[in-house]
Amino acid sequence: MKSFFISLSLLFSSVLFSANLTDYIPSNATSVFCINFNQLNQKSKGMDYLKYLNKFIGENYYYGSSSCPLIKLSEVINLPGSYGLDINSNAYMYYKVGKAFNGKVYLFQLSDAKKFETAMNASCDEPIEKVMKQQGDITLYMTEKQVVGIKNNMAFIFINDRYEFRDYNEEEVIDAMEETPAYEGDYDYEYDRYSYGKEPYMDSIYHQELKAARKFSDSLIYVKFNKNKSLDFGEELNKYEYVDTGILYRAKRRETERKIAALNLKFEKITREFEILFAPQPASMMQNRNFSRLDNDKNDMYFFYNTPIDFMSNYMSPFSRRYSYDKVPKDNTPVKQVYTADISGSYTMNFNNGEVKINTFSTFGKEAFEYISKAYELKQNKNLFKYIDGSNLMAYISHSSNTKELVKFYEKFYFELLNNANLGERDEDIVPSAELLWNMLDKDMLFGTITNQWILAVNGMIESKVTFKTYDYDEDFKRTERMDERIVKQPRMVLAMAINHQENAKKLFEIIGKYKYFEKLKDNVLHLKPSRDFQINLYIFITEDAMVVTNDYNLAMNQQSGVEKDKMLSKDEMNFMLEHNVAMKVYSGKLLTSINDNFPSDSRQMKRITNFASSMGDLVFHDTKPANNSYGIEATLKLQNTSDNSFYQLLKLMNVNEK
Amino acid sequence: MKLKTFLLVFPLVFLSSCFEFIEEVTYTDSEKGQCLITLNCSQSKIKLKNLMKLDTFMGLNIPSTGQVQNDIIKAKKLIGEIEGIHTVVATSDFDNFIFTVKFNFDSTASLNKALNAIAKVESTRNPIPYYTIYEKTEGQFSRLNVPDDSTAAKAVRQGNLSLISGATATAIYRFAQPVKSISNSKALISKNKLAVMLKQPVADIVKKPSLFSNIILFK
Numbered sequence: 001m002k003s004f005f006i007s008l009s010l011l012f013s014s015v016l017f018s019a020n021l022t023d024y025i026p027s028n029a030t031s032v033f034c035i036n037f038n039q040l041n042q043k044s045k046g047m048d049y050l051k052y053l054n055k056f057i058g059e060n061y062y063y064g065s066s067s068c069p070l071i072k073l074s075e076v077i078n079l080p081g082s083y084g085l086d087i088n089s090n091a092y093m094y095y096k097v098g099k100a101f102n103g104k105v106y107l108f109q110l111s112d113a114k115k116f117e118t119a120m121n122a123s124c125d126e127p128i129e130k131v132m133k134q135q136g137d138i139t140l141y142m143t144e145k146q147v148v149g150i151k152n153n154m155a156f157i158f159i160n161d162r163y164e165f166r167d168y169n170e171e172e173v174i175d176a177m178e179e180t181p182a183y184e185g186d187y188d189y190e191y192d193r194y195s196y197g198k199e200p201y202m203d204s205i206y207h208q209e210l211k212a213a214r215k216f217s218d219s220l221i222y223v224k225f226n227k228n229k230s231l232d233f234g235e236e237l238n239k240y241e242y243v244d245t246g247i248l249y250r251a252k253r254r255e256t257e258r259k260i261a262a263l264n265l266k267f268e269k270i271t272r273e274f275e276i277l278f279a280p281q282p283a284s285m286m287q288n289r290n291f292s293r294l295d296n297d298k299n300d301m302y303f304f305y306n307t308p309i310d311f312m313s314n315y316m317s318p319f320s321r322r323y324s325y326d327k328v329p330k331d332n333t334p335v336k337q338v339y340t341a342d343i344s345g346s347y348t349m350n351f352n353n354g355e356v357k358i359n360t361f362s363t364f365g366k367e368a369f370e371y372i373s374k375a376y377e378l379k380q381n382k383n384l385f386k387y388i389d390g391s392n393l394m395a396y397i398s399h400s401s402n403t404k405e406l407v408k409f410y411e412k413f414y415f416e417l418l419n420n421a422n423l424g425e426r427d428e429d430i431v432p433s434a435e436l437l438w439n440m441l442d443k444d445m446l447f448g449t450i451t452n453q454w455i456l457a458v459n460g461m462i463e464s465k466v467t468f469k470t471y472d473y474d475e476d477f478k479r480t481e482r483m484d485e486r487i488v489k490q491p492r493m494v495l496a497m498a499i500n501h502q503e504n505a506k507k508l509f510e511i512i513g514k515y516k517y518f519e520k521l522k523d524n525v526l527h528l529k530p531s532r533d534f535q536i537n538l539y540i541f542i543t544e545d546a547m548v549v550t551n552d553y554n555l556a557m558n559q560q561s562g563v564e565k566d567k568m569l570s571k572d573e574m575n576f577m578l579e580h581n582v583a584m585k586v587y588s589g590k591l592l593t594s595i596n597d598n599f600p601s602d603s604r605q606m607k608r609i610t611n612f613a614s615s616m617g618d619l620v621f622h623d624t625k626p627a628n629n630s631y632g633i634e635a636t637l638k639l640q641n642t643s644d645n646s647f648y649q650l651l652k653l654m655n656v657n658e659k
Numbered sequence: 660m661k662l663k664t665f666l667l668v669f670p671l672v673f674l675s676s677c678f679e680f681i682e683e684v685t686y687t688d689s690e691k692g693q694c695l696i697t698l699n700c701s702q703s704k705i706k707l708k709n710l711m712k713l714d715t716f717m718g719l720n721i722p723s724t725g726q727v728q729n730d731i732i733k734a735k736k737l738i739g740e741i742e743g744i745h746t747v748v749a750t751s752d753f754d755n756f757i758f759t760v761k762f763n764f765d766s767t768a769s770l771n772k773a774l775n776a777i778a779k780v781e782s783t784r785n786p787i788p789y790y791t792i793y794e795k796t797e798g799q800f801s802r803l804n805v806p807d808d809s810t811a812a813k814a815v816r817q818g819n820l821s822l823i824s825g826a827t828a829t830a831i832y833r834f835a836q837p838v839k840s841i842s843n844s845k846a847l848i849s850k851n852k853l854a855v856m857l858k859q860p861v862a863d864i865v866k867k868p869s870l871f872s873n874i875i876l877f878k
Contacts, residue, residue: 468701468702468704469699469701469755469757470699470701471679473856475849475851476849476850476853476854477833477847477849477854477855479681479683479831488705
């Protein structure tokens, strides 16, 4: 019975103290990235994959005189054991746009919190400008660039997007612009031989001490010269210019003290905000059903973007003051959201046996989704198939969507965004101006001429002539310059776009043909002449059903009605394009063989590509039908070896290629 | 002329696969003469134009047009400051990617100094020691074996030599006195016996710099 109670109490305590990191992610975080260490550890079969995360973490920016940041994230990731990180659980990163700060927050589960704290404090072998606070059960460390919170078995690392913590409002920005310099040295336009310079540590005490020291050496220097006439004046003057290390040391120490005092003051002001940020969120991201579903799906990695209006108005609207200090959303601004509401999206990556699957999903509000679903009702135009030579197809992408429906959505979306944007007083007229301009545009011409039904394909290689200069030598080796020609191979490329309005398309074609860069080869064929910067022969031709851009002369001049029957696309390819609004295939094997045949090279880089590509199967990419307010895309990268996990296979390949 | 110098001045040549490097030394008497160095990447102009839009490619820094022009101006200035060097003319044609440096010299020693000066322009990070490239006496002219160690070793190590498989280096030496014999079996003597020409693939020279050396004896 006793053991039962002990077990029960242990169970309760573990439940009470086990932290679910997702409860700490606020619902208004603009994006969340999650990596499932546990699954990846198993799939990697012990191979080190953490080193590849460095690229995504990027550099640690720091502030202050130290060369170290408070915490080196790449070190934490690469040496999880030394930092007491529990790499059998998920780690999260989310992006937070706040009033006082913007930045990324990393959340890690710890197996040994003490170890984490000790390793962090020992990571830099020189003193750094930081302050520490214990607030209840959370220990907070802060620099201008980072805030680290350690709570039970969790670590929170906040990386400030801004150069330092500042809570500016518009008046303060203007004040800051008109601010008088902090140090007297800044305005020493008239040369003062006793004290000059404007480094941050050069405060008034520094200048006073320097002045006194120089005056003192002034009095000595003349005595010195009088005593010894052979003294080198230049050398003595150089000695004079040296600043006494004692003065420098004291000035720099004062500067550090000032910075730490300022940091303490700032920290006093914002500690509460970080306490709230690093606490379980009353409105956590798990309340978002799309996020909750994504997290429960146990993906190897995922990225979720949540687009609250604050984020959209600051980052997606071209007129918002993204880089100014007054971008903080105004609380009292009425926000009316219909088409910008409930938008979120996700990317997931899962490593299965013999394949990597990447999925994306975008979720819209009810009103917006009506347009989206209508836009993707349009199937691919069958008339385009005849322009694609299927006999040596290496890669293609096919797209079909109803431009008019999409434009209707984007019109509503952007004008709603603009109306809700955090615009400065001077920019408020932008909204009616944009509306005026938009209404004056000929939308039939813009969006109705060439519909959003197109196929871009790469099939085989074509040869084209390139001229170059070279030299001939006579029997006495006298040099003469001459022009020569060589054949270069280029991938054959075809872009076929369906025409919706023949008359408008012809009008556009005629206007384009007037540019001096084009020559007319036929009434319906334009040739873009190679120029210094664009050395490819490109042909544009227009038919009853399509506008085609290609570098294949034969297709443009002799095959306008389509390729020969025996070279048509296979039925499978046509069906794949008809079934999906977005369809893409890359035949890696064919593509690689063609590259090796046409551009032979035994360079190390080519060997790497060959090595990598020989393990690859085909890449297939297609959309999923719009449903349940969502629209998505699924990409599958196949590998030749279907029995081993793709993560392990890719890591092995990457390791070989590193050597 | 040190091939390495050009490889340093124009890292692009490593990526251009087909280029012609031509060194022409024309003696007007026993000491004085004219030197013309030409780098013709015209065959690879499309590739180069595309590459120059990038900052780096395959680990090599791609210089901008301005940087290349700056280096040429710097080299021209350095050569012009050498005693015994006159009338320095440098041209750059970015349409065809042809670059030339031409100058008159009073002695073979000045010629050597000038070529080393060009090498100095781009070798601040990896300084190249001073090499004597040419030697001339009454009866003999020598194109010495210049060790091209670091560039060659790096290229071989990285397996990048195939990238310049189509590139050639040509040396043409013209004299005021007739040539009696040449030590390099690949070299040719002109019909009037006053010139010697040697053409070799650059990849071979990088592996074995002695392929470009030659001892020419006069009658």
